[in-house]
Amino acid sequence: MIDSTLKTAALALSLPLEPVAAEQVVDGTPQTGYIELEPVGDGDGADIGVWEMTAGAMSDTEADEVFVVIAGSAEVEFLESGDRVVYAVGDIGRLRAGQRTIWRVADRIRKVYVTPPSIE
Numbered sequence: 406m407i408d409s410t411l412k413t414a415a416l417a418l419s420l421p422l423e424p425v426a427a428e429q430v431v432d433g434t435p436q437t438g439y440i441e442l443e444p445v446g447d448g449d450g451a452d453i454g455v456w457e458m459t460a461g462a463m464s465d466t467e468a469d470e471v472f473v474v475i476a477g478s479a480e481v482e483f484l485e486s487g488d489r490v491v492y493a494v495g496d497i498g499r500l501r502a503g504q505r506t507i508w509r510v511a512d513r514i515r516k517v518y519v520t521p522p523s524i525e
Contacts, residue, residue: 413442415455415475415517425463431507433461450522457515464507467500469521474498476515482507492516 420438439456456472458479478493484505492498492514500506508514 431462435461452520462509467504469502470500472516472518477513479514480509
């Protein structure tokens with residue numbers, strides 16, 4: 406976790422990348438990584454982080470999230486609806502818990518995300 410109280414240079418962060426699990430790989434050899442920033446509030450607020458994926462395609466089941474793309478681009482296929490959306494630098498995206506997706510990345514994508522607080 407990174408203390409982001411005053412400023413975080415999201416493009417300059419070094420993210421630890423790991424290979425995508427074999428059962429999620431659709432094409433290529435994608436890697437993903439993320440860093441969580443200091444949570445909003447007293448630890449029970451929204452989670453904020455930076456996530457990146459390298460070239461390739463992977464399937465995923467989403468969590469509730471709002472994100473802003475800060476580098477690269479990806480085409481995201483929403484399997485239930487068949488919609489395909491290209492997200493590029495400056496785009497804001499909205500994912501809903503349980504959506505099944507395929508992320509297709511030509512080079513890389515990096516996004517800043519916000520997820521709601523966990524309900525326990």
